[in-house]
Amino acid sequence: MSNKSSKLEFIDLSMNGIENLTFILFKGQPNLKYINLNRNKLQKVTFDVSRLKSLRYLDLSSNNFTTLDEKAMVMFDGLFKNTNFTVNLQKNALLCTCNTLPFLKWISITKVNLLLNDKCYLEDGIGFSFYPINSLIQQVQKGCMSYTTLVIALSVGLLFILTIIILALVYKYRWKLRYMFYLAKSKHYSYKASTDDGEYTYDAFISYCDDDRAFVLKDCIANLETEGNAKLCVHQRDFIPGQEITVNITNAIHESRKTVCIITRKFFESYYCMFEFNMARMENIYSRDGRNIIFLVFLEQIQPKEMPLMMLELIEKQSYIEYPNDEEGNIVFWEKIKEAIHS
Incomplete structure (x- = not known):
């Protein structure tokens, strides 16, 4: 046609x-x-x-x-x-x-x-x-218009629910995410879970608040390092200047066989102390095959209700010691810490 x-x-x-x-x-x-x-x-x-x-x-x-x-x-x-x-x-x-x-x-x-x-x-x-x-x-x-309103309402509702779920997951795994993030920023990006205790740079990383600095620099170094032949990582002495403190902390925990937390009420109030404690928990779970690497040293009498739940779980596992008030107990105190570091 x-x-x-x-x-x-x-x-x-x-x-x-x-x-x-x-x-x-x-x-x-x-x-x-x-x-x-x-x-x-x-x-x-x-x-x-x-x-x-x-x-x-x-x-x-x-x-x-x-x-x-x-x-x-x-x-x-x-x-x-x-x-x-x-x-x-x-x-x-x-x-x-x-x-x-x-x-x-x-x-x-x-x-x-x-x-x-x-x-x-x-x-x-x-x-x-x-x-x-x-x-x-x-x-x-x-x-x-009614249909559009319904679609918008459902979309907003779904978005809200998804946001809540995502936020809940982020909160639940917040320390894992932070651990992975800081580990990725450090030189251990390709690190594999280690089972060889001889690979660690330090025997123990000492986590403490600034108020307990004298106890660490005087007593811990003297009893554990000088007399006990343990190589300690103390942030005021061993952290790399100019490097982010969070990366320094992650590296220190990662390069140490154990993390020893010097616990006082001030420890709970310190952001970086709790950061170190939680990073050590993540190291424990994700890089050490679930082997416990945290040992708690209580310098004060602290009620269980004052402690974080995760810390109470460590106490139940007997992974702690309290500072004694007598000389005889002092000897046992340091020996138990040495034993915990090398176990």
């Missing part, structure tokens, strides 16, 4: 079960006035009639149309400028939903002569009168 001199005015392709037509099917038919596509299975206008300046009637009745897309609507509006153009959409199950709202609005403003059913349908099959069309549009818009 591409003869430029064609005088064809009427085409009847009705009752052929056609599901799709090619875009250029009607090319070269300038005199076409009537196209009958009645009783087929068309769902979309895939053919071009924009150049058919004489076209007056397009019969799309009894097909499978639920709406018209934007291209079809623009094309039909263009045809009306040249002729008194009519489109027959009767006996199609046209929808009046949020998705077809542009089509409904077009019906209300187009000058194209439209032949429609009395009703359009929701997706569940409920029918609504097409007329008055503006009333129908308002009704559909109202439903769409």
